[in-house]
Amino acid sequence: MKHHFLAVKDQKLIQIVDRALSEAKSRSGEWLACRRGCTQCCIGVFAINQLDARRLRRGLADLERRAPQRATMVRERAREAVARLFSEFPGDPVSGVLDEGTEAAERFAQFANDEPCPALDPETGNCELYESRPMTCRVFGPPVRSEEGLGFCELCYQGASVKEIAACEMEPDPDDLEATLLRELEESTGVRGDTIVAFCLAS
Numbered sequence: 001m002k003h004h005f006l007a008v009k010d011q012k013l014i015q016i017v018d019r020a021l022s023e024a025k026s027r028s029g030e031w032l033a034c035r036r037g038c039t040q041c042c043i044g045v046f047a048i049n050q051l052d053a054r055r056l057r058r059g060l061a062d063l064e065r066r067a068p069q070r071a072t073m074v075r076e077r078a079r080e081a082v083a084r085l086f087s088e089f090p091g092d093p094v095s096g097v098l099d100e101g102t103e104a105a106e107r108f109a110q111f112a113n114d115e116p117c118p119a120l121d122p123e124t125g126n127c128e129l130y131e132s133r134p135m136t137c138r139v140f141g142p143p144v145r146s147e148e149g150l151g152f153c154e155l156c157y158q159g160a161s162v163k164e165i166a167a168c169e170m171e172p173d174p175d176d177l178e179a180t181l182l183r184e185l186e187e188s189t190g191v192r193g194d195t196i197v198a199f200c201l202a203s
Helices: 002-031 050-066 068-088 102-109 135-139 162-166 178-187 197-202
Strands: 144-146 149-151
Touching: 002 050, 002 068, 002 135, 002 178, 050 068, 050 135, 050 178, 050 197
Parallel strands: none
Antiparallel strands: 144 149
16 A cells, blocks of 8 residues: 555656656757657666666566567566676676765766666667656756756757756756655665666566
8 A cells, every 4th residue: 555655656756757847848949859769868877766666667567568578678688788787887786786975976977888778679769668767867858957067968958058058947856755755665665775777677
């Protein structure tokens, strides 16, 4: 029952983030170059939290029911990626949990930057788990503020001024609902720490 309520809350979070993206798209117009088949943000590993991982696994399970052959290909790509990345994985390669701390972050920054996401269909350029994609994927493209400042996809906002880019800023989760849900999930499962998509989908 608790996991059901968590799923409902996670769906609310997705709706909040997707609505913020829609508003940012409206303000950005043609400056936002994101289109179906663009894979700029699908190359290179990135950290995902346990909420992302749970969503991805549920998405893969749903794909297995709808299109088992496609789901098998996703899982095979994930397993192949884990095999390639296992020896240099900056964390526990058995659990797939990334190490924490400054040194670990520096190692991760240099890790597998040319590795395609296993959810990416290499023939179509489409994400097989698009509806279940992590938050990083959902907010990639429009300007989003972080500790480093306002970041956005390098393919977007060509020719836009700093002021024009700032006017398109996306605020994906103003009430920090994701942090609350992540804490609830980690407390209920006992599983903590970030991982990457390949390790999440390989098991």
